[in-house]
Amino acid sequence: MGRLSALLCLCGLLAVAGVATAATCVANPDHPFESEDPSGCKKCSDDNSKCVECWVGYSFNSTGLCDRCEQNDCESCKPGPNGKMSFCTQCNFYWDEAPDVGTYAEANGTCVSCKTAHCKECTNVxxxxxTSTCVRCEMGMGVMPDGSCQPCKDVENCLWCDGNTAKCTECMSGFFNQDGVCKPCSKGCRTCTNATVCLECDxxxxxxxxxxxLDTATSKCVPCNSQGCGNCPQGPDTCEDCNEGYTNTTDGKACAKCTDPYCTSCAPGKPDVCTMCAMWNDTSNKLQWGVDKASGKCVDCRIKHxxxxxxxxxxxxxCDDGFWNDEKKGACVPCGDVLEHCTGCSTNGMSDSPTYGQPLCDSCEKGWVVNEATSKCVKKGGKA
Incomplete structure (x- = not known):
C-alpha cells in the first residue's frame, strides 16, 4: 500500500471512530419515573454527542450527565458541597399528589413551603x-396587593383573579375574558376570543x-358527519376515531355500527366481527357476555360460574364470588376446593412473588381467619 493510500485509510478510520465515540447520547422518550429507562436525558444535541436538556427533577452533574435531584420536590438542581445533586435551584416539582401549598428554594438550596396560605407558587430566595413572595394561588383564587391569596367572586368560571377578587385575570376552558368577566364561548368551543369566534373545539x-x-370558514364547532365518530381533526368528512360500538369503514373515513347490539368493539372495517362484548348482560342480569370466536357474536360465557x-x-x-379462576384448567373452582375453609379467594398478581398466579384466600368460614403470611385459613388463635 502506498503512503498516500495508507494516510487516507487511516483518516477514514479515525473519522469513523470519531463519529462512533461522539454519538453517545440517547434520550429517554419518557420521564424516568414512568419508564424502565433510568436515563434522565430528555433531548440530545443534533449530532447525538451530548445531552442538552434533562427531564424535570434531573439536572446536569459535574460530568455533564443528567442526574436526579436528591430532593423530591426539586425541579432543577446543582451539585452541593458534598458533590451530590443536593442543592436545589427551583422547587415545586411533585411526582405524586401536590401538597396544599407550593415550595420555593431557600438560599441554602433546600425546598421549603410557601409562607402564604393557599399559595401554589412563590419566588426563590x-x-x-x-424574601419569598407568592406569585400564584390555588385555582379560583388571586394574589392580592398585600400578598395574600383570596377567593375570586366568580367561583364557577374564573381560574385566577390576581389583584382584584371581582375581576378575573384568566377564565376556565369554554369561557373568554371580557373586562374581567368570564363569558361563555359558543357551544362545543374550548378556547375562543369572543362569543362568535372559536379557536379550539372540545x-x-x-x-x-x-x-x-373547527369550521375555519365560520369559526364555529361542527360535529363529525359520520354517526359514531368521536374525533375528526382533519375535517368533518374524515373520521379518525370511532366511538364504542363502532368501527371504521374500509376506506377509513366513516364509522359503521357493530351489528351485534352487545358488541363494544368490532374488527376494523368488519362491523359483523366483534372483538369485545359489553360487560353487562341485560337478559341474565350478570356479567356474562363474551365473544364467540367462530361467529364473532356475543354469547353467554361458556365456563360455569x-x-x-x-x-x-x-x-x-x-369468576363469581366464592370461586377461583383456574386458568390452566379453564374452570371456576370453589375457593374451598383449592384452599381449605376458604369462602372468598383471588389470584396473586405480584409477578416477583414465588407464588405468582396461585390462589390467595380473602375470607374464611366462621371460626377461621386468614393468616396474612400464608394467605390460608387458620383457626382463630391458631397458626398456619
Whole structure:
C-alpha cells in the first residue's frame, strides 16, 4: 500500500471512530419515573454527542450527565458541597399528589413551603430576592396587593383573579375574558376570543359523544358527519376515531355500527366481527357476555360460574364470588376446593412473588381467619 493510500485509510478510520465515540447520547422518550429507562436525558444535541436538556427533577452533574435531584420536590438542581445533586435551584416539582401549598428554594438550596396560605407558587430566595413572595394561588383564587391569596367572586368560571377578587385575570376552558368577566364561548368551543369566534373545539359533545371540529370558514364547532365518530381533526368528512360500538369503514373515513347490539368493539372495517362484548348482560342480569370466536357474536360465557369473559366466551376473566379462576384448567373452582375453609379467594398478581398466579384466600368460614403470611385459613388463635 502506498503512503498516500495508507494516510487516507487511516483518516477514514479515525473519522469513523470519531463519529462512533461522539454519538453517545440517547434520550429517554419518557420521564424516568414512568419508564424502565433510568436515563434522565430528555433531548440530545443534533449530532447525538451530548445531552442538552434533562427531564424535570434531573439536572446536569459535574460530568455533564443528567442526574436526579436528591430532593423530591426539586425541579432543577446543582451539585452541593458534598458533590451530590443536593442543592436545589427551583422547587415545586411533585411526582405524586401536590401538597396544599407550593415550595420555593431557600438560599441554602433546600425546598421549603410557601409562607402564604393557599399559595401554589412563590419566588426563590437569593442574594437579589431576600424574601419569598407568592406569585400564584390555588385555582379560583388571586394574589392580592398585600400578598395574600383570596377567593375570586366568580367561583364557577374564573381560574385566577390576581389583584382584584371581582375581576378575573384568566377564565376556565369554554369561557373568554371580557373586562374581567368570564363569558361563555359558543357551544362545543374550548378556547375562543369572543362569543362568535372559536379557536379550539372540545374533543366531543359530552351528551352525544359525537366528535367536534373547527369550521375555519365560520369559526364555529361542527360535529363529525359520520354517526359514531368521536374525533375528526382533519375535517368533518374524515373520521379518525370511532366511538364504542363502532368501527371504521374500509376506506377509513366513516364509522359503521357493530351489528351485534352487545358488541363494544368490532374488527376494523368488519362491523359483523366483534372483538369485545359489553360487560353487562341485560337478559341474565350478570356479567356474562363474551365473544364467540367462530361467529364473532356475543354469547353467554361458556365456563360455569364465570362472571366475565368479554373477549372470549371460552376464557374466563374472573369468576363469581366464592370461586377461583383456574386458568390452566379453564374452570371456576370453589375457593374451598383449592384452599381449605376458604369462602372468598383471588389470584396473586405480584409477578416477583414465588407464588405468582396461585390462589390467595380473602375470607374464611366462621371460626377461621386468614393468616396474612400464608394467605390460608387458620383457626382463630391458631397458626398456619
Amino acid at each position: 437569593n442574594a437579589t430576592n431576600p 374533543y366531543s359533545d359530552p351528551e352525544t359523544l359525537q366528535g367536534l371540529v 364465570c362472571a366475565s369473559c368479554q373477549a372470549d366466551a371460552d376464557k374466563c376473566d374472573w
